Amino acid sequence: MRKEPRQARSRATVETVIQAGARILGNEGWAGFTTNKVADLAGVSIGSLYQYFPDKLSLVDAIRRRHLEDCLAVMRKSKADGLSPVQFVANLVHAMVDAHSIYPGLHRVLLDEAPSSDDYRNPNSEFEIEYLNYYAEAVGAYRNRLPNGADHTAALIISDAIDGVIHNAARRGMLTDSTMQSELVRLVSLYLADAGDEATA
Amino acid sequence: MRKEPRQARSRATVETVIQAGARILGNEGWAGFTTNKVADLAGVSIGSLYQYFPDKLSLVDAIRRRHLEDCLAVMRKSKADGLSPVQFVANLVHAMVDAHSIYPGLHRVLLDEAPSSDDYRNPNSEFEIEYLNYYAEAVGAYRNRLPNGADHTAALIISDAIDGVIHNAARRGMLTDSTMQSELVRLVSLYLADAGDEATA
DNA sequence: CAAAATGTGAGTAAATTACTCGCATTCTTC
DNA sequence: GAAGAATGCGAGTAATTTACTCACATTTTG
Numbered sequence: 451m452r453k454e455p456r457q458a459r460s461r462a463t464v465e466t467v468i469q470a471g472a473r474i475l476g477n478e479g480w481a482g483f484t485t486n487k488v489a490d491l492a493g494v495s496i497g498s499l500y501q502y503f504p505d506k507l508s509l510v511d512a513i514r515r516r517h518l519e520d521c522l523a524v525m526r527k528s529k530a531d532g533l534s535p536v537q538f539v540a541n542l543v544h545a546m547v548d549a550h551s552i553y554p555g556l557h558r559v560l561l562d563e564a565p566s567s568d569d570y571r572n573p574n575s576e577f578e579i580e581y582l583n584y585y586a587e588a589v590g591a592y593r594n595r596l597p598n599g600a601d602h603t604a605a606l607i608i609s610d611a612i613d614g615v616i617h618n619a620a621r622r623g624m625l626t627d628s629t630m631q632s633e634l635v636r637l638v639s640l641y642l643a644d645a646g647d648e649a650t651a
Numbered sequence: 652m653r654k655e656p657r658q659a660r661s662r663a664t665v666e667t668v669i670q671a672g673a674r675i676l677g678n679e680g681w682a683g684f685t686t687n688k689v690a691d692l693a694g695v696s697i698g699s700l701y702q703y704f705p706d707k708l709s710l711v712d713a714i715r716r717r718h719l720e721d722c723l724a725v726m727r728k729s730k731a732d733g734l735s736p737v738q739f740v741a742n743l744v745h746a747m748v749d750a751h752s753i754y755p756g757l758h759r760v761l762l763d764e765a766p767s768s769d770d771y772r773n774p775n776s777e778f779e780i781e782y783l784n785y786y787a788e789a790v791g792a793y794r795n796r797l798p799n800g801a802d803h804t805a806a807l808i809i810s811d812a813i814d815g816v817i818h819n820a821a822r823r824g825m826l827t828d829s830t831m832q833s834e835l836v837r838l839v840s841l842y843l844a845d846a847g848d849e850a851t852a
Numbered sequence: 853c854a855a856a857a858t859g860t861g862a863g864t865a866a867a868t869t870a871c872t873c874g875c876a877t878t879c880t881t882c
Numbered sequence: 883g884a885a886g887a888a889t890g891c892g893a894g895t896a897a898t899t900t901a902c903t904c905a906c907a908t909t910t911t912g
């Protein structure tokens with residue numbers, strides 16, 4: 451950031467800029483993401499935007515940081531303790547659907563399209579590590595032991611499958627389809643339940 | 652197309668342009684896809700490109716058409732007849748992995764980023780209908796009856812889950828990881844096998 | 853060989869857009 | 883309430899980018 455916002459007014463400005471940026475990025479993709487558009491949508495002047503973000507990339511980074519932390523916060527809320535696999539997965543799926551409902555395309559754009567100056571995007575980022583650890587722990591929990599390497603693979607599968615289903619549902623405008631959601635829960639639950647019984651095939 | 656290629660030489664030109672276009676689009680995304688770059692990589696002059704493609708969009712359409720037809724061809728090859736669920740799914744997964752291995756990012760870019768003049772991209776395109784019908788038939792086959800609405804949902808789930816896992820594996824450079832592939836097979840098989848026994852939850 | 857098909861690539865016109873800067877307004881502080 | 887700090891403004895620009903043309907060269911065909 452070029453200048454730290456000190457008053458409440460400027461903090462609100464930064465906030466609306468980030469929100470507007472997320473919206474543009476999610477709806478129009480990286481190719482349609484211009485600083486002037488963001489300022490317009492946010493209802494602030496382009497000059498104000500550049501008072502807090504030294505350049506375009508730093509704005510994307512801020513949006514990414516914000517979005518990924520929102521995702522993690524949502525995930526931390528749905529803990530596995532004491533729930534049946536189905537219940538746990540159901541909570542998780544609903545949480546992820548919610549997280550994607552705000553700006554359906556944003557997640558994919560941030561991970562796939564938009565460049566970044568820091569390393570939040572690469573496959574071994576802190577974010578992705580915590581993200582996958584969370585899943586791996588859940589898998590391990592259902593096998594009644596600490597997570598190991600196999601659980602890590604399972605975590606990848608689960609997280610990526612959920613990601614794919616939600617992403618494509620959003621593309622088709624079916625994010626809120628309850629049948630879709632329950633079937634997704636079933637897909638993951640079956641895998642998670644079975645993962646304890648049989649070893650690697 | 653602006654002009655139909657009549658000699659073998661020009662047909663080859665069109666071919667290499669489409670190949671180069673697919674490569675650029677897959678590697679650099681829609682934002683990095685310029686006609687000059689494509690001509691360069693193809694080793695033909697920009698003028699030649701515009702002799703067969705009236706504008707940029709028509710080139711993308713040609714690339715999309717080509718890629719989606721390749722996908723369908725791959726899928727038609729792996730028929731479900733007489734195979735166990737696991738065998739069938741294994742074939743399918745390997746086929747899809749192969750289809751994505753050539754230009755890992757292309758599929759996603761074509762579906763998500765790149766605009767289109769025709770309707771190949773929208774969720775109800777001929778392509779997507781045939782694509783999903785194929786899955787729905789397979790699901791129905793395992794329930795020993797004709798496919799119905801529920802199978803169609805199941806088809807969506809399966810196809811999107813596979814898509815998500817493969818896409819993210821590609822992003823992580825893990826497309827050829829055999830553990831990943833076999834776990835993906837297990838995820839889908841379990842769902843497919845269970846789908847016949849229990850009704851909708 | 854004539855004519856059709858194909859290939860060439862420098863050049864351009866137009867659009868796009870990230871970012872600056874001089875100044876106006878609002879807030880804090882004493 | 884005054885001074886100074888913080889914030890807000892937005893027309894303007896400089897630089898880049900890029901889709902596409904056209905006048906001409908080369909190759910193929912009949």
